[in-house]
Amino acid sequence: MTLGSVPPKFKVSIDRDQCMDCGRCIENCSYGVYRREGDKILIESRKCTGCLRCVAMCPRDAITLTEKPIDYRSHPLWTREVREDIIKQARSGKIILSGMGNARDLPVIYDRLLLDACQVTNPSIDPLREPMELRTYIGKKPSKLNFRKTESGDVELETKLAPNLKLNTPIMIGHMSFGAISLNAQLSMAKAVTELGTYMGTGEGGLHRDLYPYQDHMIVQVASGRFGVNIDYLERGAAIEIKIGQGAKPGIGGHLPGEKVNEEVSRTRMIPVGSDAISPAPHHDIYSIEDLVQLIRSLKEATEWKKPVFVKIAAVHNVAPIAAGIARSSADAVVIDGFRGGTGAAPKVFRDNVGIPIEVAIASVDQKLREQGVRNEISIIASGGIRSSADLAKSIALGADAVNIGTAALVALGCRVCGNCYRNLCPWGIATQRPELVSRLDPERGAVQVSNLIRGWTMELSELMGAAGINSIESLRGNRDRLRGYMLDEGMLKILDVLPAGA
Amino acid sequence: MCGIIGFIDRTKSRMDGSSIKAALSLMNERGSGDGAGYAAYGIYPEYADYYALHVFFDNLGESKKKVDELLEQWGKIVHQEEIPTTPQPGIKKVHIPWRYFFKPSEDLMAGKMASENDVVTYIVMEVNSNVKGATIFSSGKNMGVFKASGWPEDVANFYRIQDYKGYIWLGHNRYPTNSPGWWGGAHPFNLLNWSVVHNGEITSYGTNQRYVEGYGYKCSLFTDTEVVAYLFDLLGRQHGLSYEMIVKALAPPFWDDIDRMPAKEAELNKAVRLTYGSALMNGPFAIVVGTEDGIVGFTDRIKLRPLVVGENGNRLYISSEEAAIRVLDPEVKNVYTPRAGEPIIGRFIE
Numbered sequence: 067m068t069l070g071s072v073p074p075k076f077k078v079s080i081d082r083d084q085c086m087d088c089g090r091c092i093e094n095c096s097y098g099v100y101r102r103e104g105d106k107i108l109i110e111s112r113k114c115t116g117c118l119r120c121v122a123m124c125p126r127d128a129i130t131l132t133e134k135p136i137d138y139r140s141h142p143l144w145t146r147e148v149r150e151d152i153i154k155q156a157r158s159g160k161i162i163l164s165g166m167g168n169a170r171d172l173p174v175i176y177d178r179l180l181l182d183a184c185q186v187t188n189p190s191i192d193p194l195r196e197p198m199e200l201r202t203y204i205g206k207k208p209s210k211l212n213f214r215k216t217e218s219g220d221v222e223l224e225t226k227l228a229p230n231l232k233l234n235t236p237i238m239i240g241h242m243s244f245g246a247i248s249l250n251a252q253l254s255m256a257k258a259v260t261e262l263g264t265y266m267g268t269g270e271g272g273l274h275r276d277l278y279p280y281q282d283h284m285i286v287q288v289a290s291g292r293f294g295v296n297i298d299y300l301e302r303g304a305a306i307e308i309k310i311g312q313g314a315k316p317g318i319g320g321h322l323p324g325e326k327v328n329e330e331v332s333r334t335r336m337i338p339v340g341s342d343a344i345s346p347a348p349h350h351d352i353y354s355i356e357d358l359v360q361l362i363r364s365l366k367e368a369t370e371w372k373k374p375v376f377v378k379i380a381a382v383h384n385v386a387p388i389a390a391g392i393a394r395s396s397a398d399a400v401v402i403d404g405f406r407g408g409t410g411a412a413p414k415v416f417r418d419n420v421g422i423p424i425e426v427a428i429a430s431v432d433q434k435l436r437e438q439g440v441r442n443e444i445s446i447i448a449s450g451g452i453r454s455s456a457d458l459a460k461s462i463a464l465g466a467d468a469v470n471i472g473t474a475a476l477v478a479l480g481c482r483v484c485g486n487c488y489r490n491l492c493p494w495g496i497a498t499q500r501p502e503l504v505s506r507l508d509p510e511r512g513a514v515q516v517s518n519l520i521r522g523w524t525m526e527l528s529e530l531m532g533a534a535g536i537n538s539i540e541s542l543r544g545n546r547d548r549l550r551g552y553m554l555d556e557g558m559l560k561i562l563d564v565l566p567a568g569a
Numbered sequence: 570m571c572g573i574i575g576f577i578d579r580t581k582s583r584m585d586g587s588s589i590k591a592a593l594s595l596m597n598e599r600g601s602g603d604g605a606g607y608a609a610y611g612i613y614p615e616y617a618d619y620y621a622l623h624v625f626f627d628n629l630g631e632s633k634k635k636v637d638e639l640l641e642q643w644g645k646i647v648h649q650e651e652i653p654t655t656p657q658p659g660i661k662k663v664h665i666p667w668r669y670f671f672k673p674s675e676d677l678m679a680g681k682m683a684s685e686n687d688v689v690t691y692i693v694m695e696v697n698s699n700v701k702g703a704t705i706f707s708s709g710k711n712m713g714v715f716k717a718s719g720w721p722e723d724v725a726n727f728y729r730i731q732d733y734k735g736y737i738w739l740g741h742n743r744y745p746t747n748s749p750g751w752w753g754g755a756h757p758f759n760l761l762n763w764s765v766v767h768n769g770e771i772t773s774y775g776t777n778q779r780y781v782e783g784y785g786y787k788c789s790l791f792t793d794t795e796v797v798a799y800l801f802d803l804l805g806r807q808h809g810l811s812y813e814m815i816v817k818a819l820a821p822p823f824w825d826d827i828d829r830m831p832a833k834e835a836e837l838n839k840a841v842r843l844t845y846g847s848a849l850m851n852g853p854f855a856i857v858v859g860t861e862d863g864i865v866g867f868t869d870r871i872k873l874r875p876l877v878v879g880e881n882g883n884r885l886y887i888s889s890e891e892a893a894i895r896v897l898d899p900e901v902k903n904v905y906t907p908r909a910g911e912p913i914i915g916r917f918i919e
């Protein structure tokens with residue numbers, strides 16, 4: 067018995083009256099949807115991923131791309147996706163891979179949280195005329211300060227501050243490794259964060275030498291595979307992040323397919339060309355919080371206690387106590403990655419079903435750290451599906467110090483969230499190592515686009531704060547009083563510690 | 570709106586309550602008749618070593634019994650009585666104001682409850698959040714808060730404010746906008762010897778509240794001003810910061826200004842912001858705080874509420890309006906408006 071083929075997801079067509087036969091669609095589509103046969107351009111819709119490169123590049127707007135919804139009998143339970151996955155696995159007997167973030171249609175809590183604004187009794191603040199302070203320091207803070215009086219009667223600070231990262235805006239770019247994404251993509255973001263006075267992560271791919279000029283704005287990552295990690299790498303970073311988990315795939319490791327491991331990637335990661343780079347789920351030297359403490363301390367020792375060390379975990383059910391444990395270690399910040407976080411490649415079942423929303427994770431971690439009296443001593447960085455300045459403002463009001471963006475930065479570089487990053491064919495030159503595709507992304511222009519995005523969000527955040535009568539980011543942090551829940555159930559409101567709209 | 574006034578005589582020579590009543594009433598346009606109150610320091614010299622606990626009781630039955638029990642469990646009540654009041658047509662008496670003079674028992678103060686102040690703080694939090702029908706609205710030594718819903722002169726007459734003599738006086742005329750006009754919501758807000766009068770709205774309330782609650786304070790009075798008293802207690806009493814440093818934490822200089830400071834000063838200011846960022850208060854405010862050894866006045870960082878200072882010899886006045894100060898002291902000199910965030914501190918002369 068044969069399974070037959072599944073109907074294509076997209077239907078691509080060319081308006082032949084408009085088409086001038088320039089062939090750009092053929093050139094641009096790395097998935098091979100278009101090909102020329104004689105004087106005709108043929109289309110193979112089945113290969114289309116919806117990356118929209120052809121549509122964007124067609125000089126005549128001749129291409130139409132539609133999703134094809136009703137090739138199956140519609141069914142609320144046995145959706146097209148469910149059935150196709152079954153068919154795929156019936157064929158292959160393998161794990162289904164996917165790219166980018168959670169693609170399930172779940173309610174977004176951010177969209178059910180509403181921000182506040184002033185009316186009459188307290189003035190809103192106009193950020194164009196009044197100072198608006200978004201400067202954020204990430205790192206350990208003392209719980210209290212001690213002063214001493216000098217002989218001349220002056221007051222002097224006795225407490226010594228731990229090294230902190232200074233961010234001009236509470237937006238950073240999260241870790242996306244060289245290998246998973248192209249060097250041009252990394253360069254674009256590195257230039258942007260350097261110009262803006264913020265930071266980005268290297269991911270677990272090491273630090274390519276072309277990024278050295280931006281190293282003061284890069285956070286180097288130590289993941290379970292330890293790819294690219296040596297003392298030179300650690301010393302170059304502005305901070306070090308230990309990656310325990312990732313929102314898109316909590317509880318499992320990373321996998322960079324061998325075809326993405328070219329000469330450059332191999333040198334940067336310190337692995338052979340063409341070999342799969344597999345980082346295991348656990349760090350093989352961390353089986354308890356004590357082990358984590360040891361790693362943190364050794365990294366600090368290695369870098370002479372000059373660099374903050376972050377620990378990144380995926381948002382899972384038990385995230386609050388785990389974060390509390392991390393807060394009590396010597397870590398300077400805990401990075402929490404929610405279940406909407408993107409990825410270069412993940413088993414679909416993980417991406418779509420494991421973990422919890424970042425909104426509740428921030429709220430419960432902030433709460434737990436306060437209960438334990440250590441909230442002030444560690445920074446919380448939230449990531450995983452932050453789509454706008456509103457999501458950013460809400461994250462901070464729930465208790466985050468800053469956020470990491472990933473997918474949003476890639477979208478600013480052209481990504482159309484087609485979800486095919488793991489195939490090394492990204493037509494936008496982002497999630498690929500093929501030189502002809504990588505060259506499509508100009509790092510100079512990419513940097514402008516990314517910095518424009520962050521600048522735009524930063525301005526919007528200032529306006530949102532000004533409207534709420536707040537002129538410094540410290541006063542938005544954990545200010546749940548400035549949030550109201552709309553269409554959220556009582557249990558959720560309780561966890562978020564937010565009042566319902568109208569209250 | 571709201572009108573605030575603060576007065577200190579640095580030599581501890583005492584002033585009766587009649588002039589503060591007159592000064593506060595002058596600012597009636599700043600109020601709505603929904604709340605007024607006074608704090609006076611130095612009024613109970615005969616009980617100066619005891620905590621004067623002022624309590625609003627809904628009734629003298631169950632709720633009072635619970636408070637009595639709690640106090641007896643933690644120490645000794647040396648005297649208690651109903652606070653004398655005179656009925657006023659403008660005031661609907663909804664609570665029975667009561668006062669205890671209380672001494673915490675030292676034998677019980679081990680471990681977590683290290684000092685008398687900790688015990689009293691615990692009792693205040695416990696009663697205000699868990700005892701129905703009772704609110705402790707004043708808990709300092711040799712001082713007391715008197716407040717109710719009504720106009721300043723009615724509240725003063727109700728409590729016979731003119732009969733008390735104090736060397737620090739605070740007054741508040743309320744125009745409630747963000748919380749109910751109930752007696753407990755009137756100012757001053759007090760904890761131990763900290764009393765706060767405030768004109769404005771603290772937009773950082775949610776952050777400040779979560780911050781102090783992390784240290785065991787419970788905000789139960791439904792208003793943003795309460796948290797200011799707890800912030801002073803936390804930073805002043807528990808962390809031992811000077812008044813100047815507390816104001817630096819609550820209304821710090823802008824980063825741009827800090828960046829321009831000499832290195833050492835910049836480092837200190839940066840440390841304050843990093844450590845006490847959650848205590849930073851935002852929104853429009855002008856505040857006067859009564860303390861154990863003086864008064865502290867300051868405004869928000871961009872000065873969205875008025876504050877005027879006046880001096881005359883050993884006396885220092887801080888108010889929303891110069892006219893109110895002139896009612897207190899027609900001879901007042903050196904009247905000026907402080908800069909945003911600048912602390913105005915009046916201390917006793919040793």
Ligand code: SF4
Nearest residue numbers: 085086088089091124
């Ligand atoms: S890019 Fe547009 S105009 Fe050019 S060949 Fe393709 S469809 Fe025709």
Ligand code: SF4
Nearest residue numbers: 481482484485487492
């Ligand atoms: S990075 Fe490229 S492959 Fe991945 S979702 Fe975006 S456009 Fe598609």
